Amino acid sequence: MxxxxxxxxIRDGEIEENVLGVLNKVKNFTSLGDVSAAxxxxxxxxxxISTLGKHGAKKVFVVEAPELSTYxxxxxxxxxxxxxxxxxxKVVIGGGLVNVEDLIPRLAVHYNTTCLERVTDLxxxxxxxxxxxxxxxxxxxxxxxxxxxxxxxxxxxxxxxxDENPEGQEPEIEKLTVSFDEKDRIxxxxxxxxxxxxVNLKDAKIIVAGGRGVGGKDKFAIIKELAxxxxxxMGATRACTDLHWIEETYEIGQTGQSVSPDLYIAxxxxxxxxxxxxxxxxxxxxxxxDERASIFKYCDYGIVGDLHQIxxxxxxxxx
Amino acid sequence: MNIVVFIRQILDPQVNLEGIDxxxxxxxxxxxxxxxxxxxxxxxxxxxxxxxxxxxxxxVCVGDLKPEKAVREAIAMGCNSGIVVNSKDIFSHDPLIMAxxxxxxxxxxxxxxxxxxxxxxxxxxxxxxxxxxxxxxxxPSVLYVEKLEKKDDAFIVSRVLEGGKxxxxxxxxxxxxxxxxxxxxxxxxxxxxxxxMSKRAxxxxxxxxxxxxxxxxxxxxxxxxxxxxLENIVIEKESFIISEGEPEEMVDKLLEKMKEDGIKLGGx
Numbered sequence: 001m002x003x004x005x006x007x008x009x010i011r012d013g014e015i016e017e018n019v020l021g022v023l024n025k026v027k028n029f030t031s032l033g034d035v036s037a038a039x040x041x042x043x044x045x046x047x048x049i050s051t052l053g054k055h056g057a058k059k060v061f062v063v064e065a066p067e068l069s070t071y072x073x074x075x076x077x078x079x080x081x082x083x084x085x086x087x088x089x090k091v092v093i094g095g096g097l098v099n100v101e102d103l104i105p106r107l108a109v110h111y112n113t114t115c116l117e118r119v120t121d122l123x124x125x126x127x128x129x130x131x132x133x134x135x136x137x138x139x140x141x142x143x144x145x146x147x148x149x150x151x152x153x154x155x156x157x158x159x160x161x162x163d164e165n166p167e168g169q170e171p172e173i174e175k176l177t178v179s180f181d182e183k184d185r186i187x188x189x190x191x192x193x194x195x196x197x198x199v200n201l202k203d204a205k206i207i208v209a210g211g212r213g214v215g216g217k218d219k220f221a222i223i224k225e226l227a228x229x230x231x232x233x234m235g236a237t238r239a240c241t242d243l244h245w246i247e248e249t250y251e252i253g254q255t256g257q258s259v260s261p262d263l264y265i266a267x268x269x270x271x272x273x274x275x276x277x278x279x280x281x282x283x284x285x286x287x288x289x290d291e292r293a294s295i296f297k298y299c300d301y302g303i304v305g306d307l308h309q310i311x312x313x314x315x316x317x318x319x
Numbered sequence: 320m321n322i323v324v325f326i327r328q329i330l331d332p333q334v335n336l337e338g339i340d341x342x343x344x345x346x347x348x349x350x351x352x353x354x355x356x357x358x359x360x361x362x363x364x365x366x367x368x369x370x371x372x373x374x375x376x377x378x379v380c381v382g383d384l385k386p387e388k389a390v391r392e393a394i395a396m397g398c399n400s401g402i403v404v405n406s407k408d409i410f411s412h413d414p415l416i417m418a419x420x421x422x423x424x425x426x427x428x429x430x431x432x433x434x435x436x437x438x439x440x441x442x443x444x445x446x447x448x449x450x451x452x453x454x455x456x457x458x459p460s461v462l463y464v465e466k467l468e469k470k471d472d473a474f475i476v477s478r479v480l481e482g483g484k485x486x487x488x489x490x491x492x493x494x495x496x497x498x499x500x501x502x503x504x505x506x507x508x509x510x511x512x513x514x515x516m517s518k519r520a521x522x523x524x525x526x527x528x529x530x531x532x533x534x535x536x537x538x539x540x541x542x543x544x545x546x547x548x549l550e551n552i553v554i555e556k557e558s559f560i561i562s563e564g565e566p567e568e569m570v571d572k573l574l575e576k577m578k579e580d581g582i583k584l585g586g587x
Contacts, residue, residue: 011481070485073450073460097481102462105414105447109454114415114544115447130547135443139338140551142443148543154447157481187459187489190475194483230584242465242501248483255481263584273444283582285573291562292337297554301577303569304562313570318584 002033005087007080007094007103008052010041015048018095020055021160027056029124032090034058038083040076042069053171055163060171061087067180070192071099075184077106082178091129092150096157104154113148120159137294138273157254158277195248199233201257206232209252210240213268213288213307217245222311223267229315235259237275253278267307271295320374322365322433324398325421326358327440328382328389338551341442354389358437360504364467364496365435366397372469375399377428381420383407387522394517395509404525408534413542414447420537422455423530434495438463449497459494461487465501
């Protein structure tokens with residue numbers, strides 16, 4: 001039993017980028033053995049396998065089946081258990097997304113062990129893999145490890161950097177066959193509704209984003225006005241899209257877009273980890289009525305005040 | 320339809336205990352204990368079926384502080400009954416152990432159709448109880464549900480995905496749903512009638528023995544999870560925070576300081 005198995009989630013026809021971040025993190029833990037990847041899909045593309053190799057996977061285990069065309073827990077658990085049985089890794093790890101958080105803990109159950117969740121860093125101390133997870137809105141962190149014979153880990157979205165110039169080789173490929181039955185098809189995916197990707201926040205240099213503190217659908221106008229005035233884009237937190245104050249396409253954070261602008265104005269945003277993990281700004285300005293809001297720890301500049309008072313004045317002054 | 324909702328009791332995140340102090344049980348005031356907010360969304364989901372299908376809803380809280388308080392609040396919201404498992408021996412940081420206790424609770428309850436649970440324990444962002452419990456029960460499950468409706472012979476479930484959502488169909492029958500924070504599941508307030516009911520309600524308190532468990536089955540020693548340390552995160556960033564003055568003065572101060580630092584606000 002040796003090595004690290006990385007679950008390679010496919011999203012929108014590509015290897016999801018958190019997979020590459022995780023590969024980059026674990027490929028240096030050579031004392032734990034080789035890194036391999038588990039690719040579950042209807043039909044594997046050569047480019048996926050090359051990408052996994054480049055980013056550090058020495059070997060890719062592939063299971064192909066129509067049942068795996070989209071993530072459904074039962075079929076994915078079955079296929080992953082087969083790969084784990086074959087690969088016999090010490091560590092099974094997946095990065096970030098909802099479906100990974102669905103899958104990895106389920107696998108742990110079959111080995112009667114725990115799952116280390118939403119890890120943002122991993123450190124190798126001797127042969128011990130130490131996981132770090134922030135808690136209490138990122139005010140504190142837990143250092144922990146698993147004593148399990150196998151170690152199951154999920155990581156927080158965006159936790160690890162992707163190697164921009166990966167130099168890995170073409171990996172070895174092992175295809176496994178898994179048969180599925182009626183029970184594996186009980187839960188059916190009817191359709192996946194994507195938020196309209198009309199707003200490209202990824203490349204925006206300036207973003208003005210609103211959170212729950214904006215206070216309502218009709219109150220978003222000031223966010224948009226300021227964004228327009230600055231020549232930037234408007235963004236929002238998950239809470240706002242959930243409450244239908246603004247369309248999902250504007251969402252920034254774990255379940256939305258990841259952004260890296262020069263300037264980020266966070267208005268009425270508390271700074272919850274799920275949001276902050278998607279923001280890497282050169283300069284962050286926070287405006288919030290609650291002086292204890294964790295956003296003030298991340299910001300470069302902060303104003304403790306009501307955004308509906310501050311932003312209109314800011315707008316006038318910039319004009 | 321019998322629904323079991325698992326709720327967790329946590330210390331109100333609004334409480335004035337920062338960082339590691341938040342987790343220091345000696346500093347906790349029992350009055351500050353609340354239902355884990357997203358578990359209230361799960362209660363709401365169950366109560367929607369009580370309204371539409373006449374479902375019977377049982378709220379279960381496993382904890383060692385004041386779980387009765389959480390269950391009484393759930394009843395005040397509209398749940399038919401509640402059960403507490405009050406034990407100091409349960410190592411509640413390990414989602415596998417919590418899920419195993421929940422599994423035993425369901426075995427003892429016997430007849431149930433749906434299990435509902437909040438998608439995340441807020442202070443630790445732990446979400447693994449639901450997938451682990453679903454796997455232990457070996458029943459159909461959907462996680463991160465943002466909308467849940469019964470149509471003809473199936474549940475039509477909308478679940479959160481990155482950058483969108485997925486519509487999933489689950490045939491009627493024993494299933495587990497983990498609920499996320501969405502408009503559809505905004506929890507209702509407690510009602511006067513509910514509060515009266517909750518005051519009168521008899522809430523059975525089950526022990527580990529009642530569940531066929533012993534302290535050894537659920538304690539820290541048996542867990543593979545080893546917590547090495549809990550430390551405050553110190554962010555070394557220097558923030559320039561303006562907390563006093565009239566709004567206009569504050570904006571002036573901000574612009575002045577930014578100018579001084581050579582940071583441009585941009586402009587179209």
